[in-house]
Amino acid sequence: MTRQFDVAVIGAGPAGLAAATEAAQSGLSVALLDEQQAPGGQIYRGIETASAARLKLLGADYAEGRPLVEKFRASGAEYMPGSLVWNVTIDKVVEFSRDGASSRIRADAIIVATGALERPCPLPGWTLPGVTTAGALQILLKASGIVQEDAVLTGSGPLLWLLASQMVDAGVPPRAIVETVPNGRLLQALPHLPKALWQRSYLFKGLSMVRKVRRAGVLIYRNATGVAVEGATFATALNFTAGGKPHRIETRTIALHQGVVPNQQVTRLLRCDHVWDSSQHCFRPVIDAYGATSADGVYVAGDGAGIGGAKAAAIQGQIVAIGLALRAGRGNGERLAHLHSALAKEASVRPFLETLYAPAPQILSPADDTLVCRCEEITAGSIREAVRLGAPGPNQVKSFLRAGMGPCQGRVCGLAVSAIIGEERGETPDDVGYYRIRPPLKPLLLSEIANFATSDAQEHATE
Ligand SMILES: Cc1cc2nc3c(=O)[nH]c(=O)nc-3n(C[C@H](O)[C@H](O)[C@H](O)COP(=O)(O)OP(=O)(O)OC[C@H]3O[C@@H](n4cnc5c(N)ncnc54)[C@H](O)[C@@H]3O)c2cc1C
Numbered sequence: 001m002t003r004q005f006d007v008a009v010i011g012a013g014p015a016g017l018a019a020a021t022e023a024a025q026s027g028l029s030v031a032l033l034d035e036q037q038a039p040g041g042q043i044y045r046g047i048e049t050a051s052a053a054r055l056k057l058l059g060a061d062y063a064e065g066r067p068l069v070e071k072f073r074a075s076g077a078e079y080m081p082g083s084l085v086w087n088v089t090i091d092k093v094v095e096f097s098r099d100g101a102s103s104r105i106r107a108d109a110i111i112v113a114t115g116a117l118e119r120p121c122p123l124p125g126w127t128l129p130g131v132t133t134a135g136a137l138q139i140l141l142k143a144s145g146i147v148q149e150d151a152v153l154t155g156s157g158p159l160l161w162l163l164a165s166q167m168v169d170a171g172v173p174p175r176a177i178v179e180t181v182p183n184g185r186l187l188q189a190l191p192h193l194p195k196a197l198w199q200r201s202y203l204f205k206g207l208s209m210v211r212k213v214r215r216a217g218v219l220i221y222r223n224a225t226g227v228a229v230e231g232a233t234f235a236t237a238l239n240f241t242a243g244g245k246p247h248r249i250e251t252r253t254i255a256l257h258q259g260v261v262p263n264q265q266v267t268r269l270l271r272c273d274h275v276w277d278s279s280q281h282c283f284r285p286v287i288d289a290y291g292a293t294s295a296d297g298v299y300v301a302g303d304g305a306g307i308g309g310a311k312a313a314a315i316q317g318q319i320v321a322i323g324l325a326l327r328a329g330r331g332n333g334e335r336l337a338h339l340h341s342a343l344a345k346e347a348s349v350r351p352f353l354e355t356l357y358a359p360a361p362q363i364l365s366p367a368d369d370t371l372v373c374r375c376e377e378i379t380a381g382s383i384r385e386a387v388r389l390g391a392p393g394p395n396q397v398k399s400f401l402r403a404g405m406g407p408c409q410g411r412v413c414g415l416a417v418s419a420i421i422g423e424e425r426g427e428t429p430d431d432v433g434y435y436r437i438r439p440p441l442k443p444l445l446l447s448e449i450a451n452f453a454t455s456d457a458q459e460h461a462t463e
Pocket of ligand 1: 036086
């Protein structure tokens with residue numbers, strides 16, 4: 001028999017952990033699934049096993065994850081680590097692969113807390129071995145204590161500076177930071193500064209990271225354009241223009257970053273309504289004040305609902321869970337007003353950061369010969385050509401070219417493909433839309449789908 005829960009939470013980052021804890025404490029039966037082997041999500045990755053030295057290295061914000069995980073562990077929610085969710089249906093069946101076999105659970109409500117993904121950075125040479133994302137370098141550091149030597153970090157966004165300062169603390173500073181924030185962006189962001197000052201601790205933290213990286217002697221290039229990775233079979237150098245001059249830095253390790261965007265795979269699969277967020281340059285699901293999407297019984301909390309950071313994610317998780325408990329006639333809403341105002345305070349810094357660190361124009365509109373869909377090796381030029389031949393949207397481009405049909409199922413190229421089509425057709429992102437996402441959400445072996453746990457398979461056969 002398929003196991004039934006009141007709530008299934010997908011994702012054990014701050015949003016999912018807080019939501020599962022709150023819901024379980026209200027007396028609801030809760031399952032929390034995450035493909036990782038340990039709770040924490042992106043920001044608190046490896047938090048339970050981090051040594052004192054690693055906790056110190058990764059800073060106070062990272063250490064805040066420990067009490068969150070401890071509360072979750074004590075909450076009575078059922079934790080299903082190593083569970084890759086590959087399908088979710090509108091009747092709230094969650095199918096997942098764990099230890100090489102698939103299972104399914106049912107729930108009355110689903111909380112999607114699948115967080116953010118790094119924005120794809122299609123630029124010349126980005127698919128060469130040796131090129132990675134800033135987040136990937138940080139995962140190595142958090143999960144295994146490994147720091148890449150001689151790395152060049154390029155792009156824009158707070159994570160770039162956070163990673164650089166963590167590398168400095170680890171005693172292996174990056175070779176250089178090549179920032180693509182255009183001159184004049186700070187001026188554009190200034191009108192948002194007064195509101196951002198409500199959360200001045202974030203701004204001070206940012207400034208101190210920049211100071212630390214500078215003091216460590218890391219080469220810093222600003223206002224870089226024309227960023228391109230050089231190499232025949234692997235990355236050998238980064239080329240760019242800065243200060244009116246061409247530069248070339250030889251390196252085998254290049255980390256790209258242009259901010260993070262909501263992971264929309266599950267909400268797209270469930271055909272929830274989405275809207276273009278012009279400040280964050282990405283789609284996000286449409287939700288109400290309690291995280292409810294347009295799909296009945298499906299909720300979103302955390303960065304998957306729009307980028308707000310770890311603290312906001314945990315607050316949203318609590319709000320969604322309290323709302324669910326109230327609907328089930330449990331708990332009370334006394335804390336809701338406080339949580340909503342804490343969420344609004346957290347959000348106050350976002351417009352400043354979003355304007356300052358908006359993605360580089362080169363990324364939003366890649367040159368014709370730049371690969372966009374890396375799985376199927378489709379260039380920006382062929383996507384434009386497909387549009388000229390009559391493909392009106394991402395799904396037709398997918399049929400024409402196989403873009404988005406590879407192992408990543410559009411997770412990496414989706415936003416870039418929609419942006420190129422919009423630019424070519426002169427349409428808004430909302431008009432262009434996004435890939436129609438289908439299961440499996442992530443690559444997995446056919447044997448994992450075929451190998452359903454016996455009880456689930458039998459039930460499936462009688463349905
Ligand atoms: C690579 C990366 C590194 C980051 N590092 C930092 C940082 O150091 N500091 C900081 O302040 N912010 C960081 N951020 C931003 C950050 O993710 C958050 O603001 C915060 O972690 C959001 O919390 P969340 O709970 O919404 O999502 P997350 O913390 O991202 O958690 C989402 C969880 O969902 C799981 N998941 C996703 N899809 C599936 C699926 N199909 N099946 C099963 N599980 C699934 C993931 O494994 C993950 O554990 C980072 C973002 C990224 C993308």
